[in-house]
Amino acid sequence: MPNYAVTADIQTHENVTVTLSEAAINGHCTYSSGAEYPLCVQTSLTGPLRPVPDDQVEEARALLFARFPAMANWPRDHGFQPFEVHIEHITVQDFFGGDVDVSPSDYFAVKPSDFVGRPLVSST
Structure with missing residues (x-):
């Protein structure tokens, strides 16, 4: 290394x-006074940072280069x-009163397609 x-x-x-802050998503969290405001959702992912395994480096490079040409x-x-x-702990702050813990298994069980066309924040 x-x-x-x-x-x-x-x-x-x-x-x-x-x-990661909701403020980074274009058009979201525009009502807040900043990315750290508790009504602007923040998600923290914690775990060890490790090199991508050799057999996955080309895929990782392709994904990075697609996003950052x-x-x-x-x-x-x-x-x-x-x-x-390697995510071991997840917290989400989406309102006043502190963070909520989310298990990595629950986090990875959600499919991005479950949210296509749905608002990020529920109105109810």
């Missing part, structure tokens, strides 16, 4: 937390290596 800042950190302690033009000697979070 190359010795860059991130890889040096995860060699010491591999757990990371990635927090400029990455495909990075120099070959750049040292780029895809990583993935």
